[in-house]
Amino acid sequence: MSEAVVEKPAEAAPTTEKITAGDVEMGNDEEKMKKDRAVRQVEFYFADSNLPYDKFMWSLYSKDPEHWIPIDTIASFKRMREYSKNGIEWVTEALRTSQYLEVDETGKKVRRKTEVKEPQGQFARSIYAKGFPDEDDTLQARLEEFFQGYASTNEVRMRRDENKKFKNSVFVEFTEPSGVEAFLNADPKPTFDGKELIIMTKEAYCEMKIKEKGLTGKAAERKRDNFNTRRGFNAFQIPKKDGGLLEDAASLALDVKPKKDVYMEYFGKKLLITRDNHGNGTVKEEDVPFVKGSTLKFEGVGDNFAWNDIKQPMRDMFEGKTPFIDYSRGDNHGLVGFHAALSEEDIAKVKEAVKTINGNEITWSTIPEEDEKAFMVRRAQSGARHALRQAEETAKETTRGGRGGNRGGNRGGGRGGRGGRGRDAGRGGRGRGRGGRSGGRGESNKSANGEMDPAQVGEKRKRAVEPDGGPDVGVRGQDAPPLLQSAKKTKTDGEESS
Numbered sequence: 241m242s243e244a245v246v247e248k249p250a251e252a253a254p255t256t257e258k259i260t261a262g263d264v265e266m267g268n269d270e271e272k273m274k275k276d277r278a279v280r281q282v283e284f285y286f287a288d289s290n291l292p293y294d295k296f297m298w299s300l301y302s303k304d305p306e307h308w309i310p311i312d313t314i315a316s317f318k319r320m321r322e323y324s325k326n327g328i329e330w331v332t333e334a335l336r337t338s339q340y341l342e343v344d345e346t347g348k349k350v351r352r353k354t355e356v357k358e359p360q361g362q363f364a365r366s367i368y369a370k371g372f373p374d375e376d377d378t379l380q381a382r383l384e385e386f387f388q389g390y391a392s393t394n395e396v397r398m399r400r401d402e403n404k405k406f407k408n409s410v411f412v413e414f415t416e417p418s419g420v421e422a423f424l425n426a427d428p429k430p431t432f433d434g435k436e437l438i439i440m441t442k443e444a445y446c447e448m449k450i451k452e453k454g455l456t457g458k459a460a461e462r463k464r465d466n467f468n469t470r471r472g473f474n475a476f477q478i479p480k481k482d483g484g485l486l487e488d489a490a491s492l493a494l495d496v497k498p499k500k501d502v503y504m505e506y507f508g509k510k511l512l513i514t515r516d517n518h519g520n521g522t523v524k525e526e527d528v529p530f531v532k533g534s535t536l537k538f539e540g541v542g543d544n545f546a547w548n549d550i551k552q553p554m555r556d557m558f559e560g561k562t563p564f565i566d567y568s569r570g571d572n573h574g575l576v577g578f579h580a581a582l583s584e585e586d587i588a589k590v591k592e593a594v595k596t597i598n599g600n601e602i603t604w605s606t607i608p609e610e611d612e613k614a615f616m617v618r619r620a621q622s623g624a625r626h627a628l629r630q631a632e633e634t635a636k637e638t639t640r641g642g643r644g645g646n647r648g649g650n651r652g653g654g655r656g657g658r659g660g661r662g663r664d665a666g667r668g669g670r671g672r673g674r675g676g677r678s679g680g681r682g683e684s685n686k687s688a689n690g691e692m693d694p695a696q697v698g699e700k701r702k703r704a705v706e707p708d709g710g711p712d713v714g715v716r717g718q719d720a721p722p723l724l725q726s727a728k729k730t731k732t733d734g735e736e737s738s
Contacts (some may be wrong), residue, residue, distance in 0.1 A: 268269055275334035276477035277325040283315055283340050286352045288359045289394040289413060292475035292485065299358075302483040311335065319381070322626075336565065356485065357477050360621060362413050363468045364525075366442035366616050370409035371435050386432060387412050389421030411442055417614035442467065469517065472663075476518055488519070502631045506530050506620050507579070513624045521628025528620045533581040535612045536590060539573040542600040549649075550576060553593040558586075564619050575607065577619050 284290055291297050300309045315324035315331050323331055334384070343350050370385065384396045392415040397409045406432050414420055423430065430437050440448075450460050478484020502513045502521070509529045516522045538550065551562050556676060558579060567574030582590070591604050609613070619700040 259561070266321060274323070275337065277331075278334045279338050279341075281319055281323075282335060282350070283338060284395075284670060285314065285317070286341060286350075287394060288357055289362070291352075292356055292358070293470050295473040298473070298475050298483075301351075305350045308344055311343070311348060311350050311353060314350065324452055352477045356475070358485075360373060361417075361614065361618055362394075363442060364617065365394075365415070366411055366413045366418050367423055368411055368442050368445035369430070369435040369439045370407065372406075372408050372410065372432055375406040375410070383410060387414075387423070390423040390426060390430070391416065393419070394530050415725065416550065416611075418608065421608070421610055448589055457640070457652070472553060502628055504620075504623055504627045506623065507534075511620065511624070513628050521624040523620055523624045523628070525617050529616050530613050531581050531618055532609065532612065533606065534578050535604050535607055535615055536576050536582070537573060537607050538594070539603045539605070540578060540600050541572060541574070541597050541602065545574075545597060550594055554590065557593060564622075566615060566618065593652050 285294070285297055291301060297309075300313065303308050307721075310330050311332055313326055314320060318673055320331070321332070323600065329347075332343060332350075335341055335350050336343050340353060341350050342353050348573055365437070373379070380398060383398070387393050387396055394413045394415055395411075397411045397413075399409045399411060401407055412423075414423070424439055424441070430439060442694045446464055450463050455463055455464070475484045477486055479486045504509050504513055504523070505511070506523075509527070513521045513523055513525045545567070547567075550565060555562050561579045563579075564577035565574060567576070576590075578586075587604065594602055594604075596602060606612075
């Protein structure tokens with residue numbers, strides 16, 4: 241590691257002042273804080289909230305098949321100059337402490353530890369704030385430090401006019417919905433450079449602008465979509481063959497949309513599933529029911545947490561419905577979503593069922609209402625994505641003549657269905673005998689009512705789900721979601737498999 245050069249006065253007078261242990265400790269603390277800031281900056285470059293929307297970073301990421309990016313290139317960025325003047329080795333040493341990034345054996349390159357995932361729920365985690373001074377070279381860094389003081393942030397975006405001039409306002413995306421609450425309800429109210437700020441949720445700002453402009457109907461919906469959509473470069477809208485993340489045209493050509501509307505039943509309410517801009521299943525947030533007390537928070541899991549440490553003990557507790565788990569790797573806590581509001585007796589059962597994990601004592605608690613509402617929306621969206629994929633796969637198999645689909649007859653099992661494609665799905669089992677006259681091969685892993693056995697759907701899938709929503713954030717759920725089509729209505733509650 242290169243040594244920092246301390247400039248010495250030409251004629252330094254002798255001194256008898258002693259350097260104390262406290263001075264050394266203070267220097268070490270400052271050095272650590274500086275390295276932590278450098279790591280956070282590089283983690284931001286690689287984060288889901290930035291990487292797929294930053295054209296230059298994405299070109300570097302896509303150039304290498306294994307997605308390594310030279311550290312000296314990262315260190316040359318304007319926001320890194322404060323740290324790179326200490327030398328590339330100093331930056332490399334700092335990056336080795338990151339839990340989201342990894343440095344290669346040569347110490348010359350860095351990359352993410354996980355695949356890129358499209359962020360979800362940013363709108364609900366974002367605020368608007370106005371009243372900041374005019375821009376200078378330090379303002380962006382000062383803003384990030386300011387908001388980080390209230391809660392962890394993914395992005396602080398300075399708003400600009402058509403001439404790129406700072407509008408003295410920002411949109412801030414917090415890592416968790418609770419960050420929005422912490423900032424908006426802060427006491428005393430947030431001020432910057434002694435000036436009180438105008439603050440509100442991003443949604444409230446959007447609605448204010450719609451009202452100011454007198455927009456209604458489709459015009460209002462378009463305005464909401466504009467606020468909720470990233471402008472400029474977007475790797476999720478570029479075909480994979482061109483270096484993006486959008487399925488290639490050849491793959492999309494195989495996509496057969498269900499002929500009928502697809503619904504899911506969520507806490508007793510039938511929700512219509514539509515497609516978002518990227519073809520994924522989604523439901524309207526305002527339609528998602530809120531069931532207070534259906535969520536618990538667990539803490540104390542330590543580093544070696546496995547999903548089955550919680551799911552397995554509870555599998556037979558609530559009518560065989562395994563819970564939905566929301567957990568970020570590296571955290572010491574997570575959320576568990578159940579299929580109904582929990583009574584005091586239910587909570588006691590949960591606490592009794594999972595007291596320790598890997599020798600660590602686990603504590604259970606309820607969460608604030610706003611956090612629970614946001615969690616239930618995330619949970620519903622997860623189920624919608626899976627339900628639409630399941631419906632599309634059924635439509636594909638039917639179009640292909642029933643191979644592995646649900647067109648088998650009643651005489652035997654036939655060949656098991658594939659259970660979906662890609663890393664989110666396992667293979668169906670293989671039955672014996674021939675299908676009926678209706679053609680195709682029946683699925684041996686379907687239950688009597690024609691639905692996939694939840695115990696089989698996703699058993700393999702849960703070993704390969706990648707994180708979602710940040711550099712290393714995972715959302716895992718339970719078995720197959722309730723899927724309702726107009727031709728056949730079933731009532732099996734659940735969400736996307738873990």
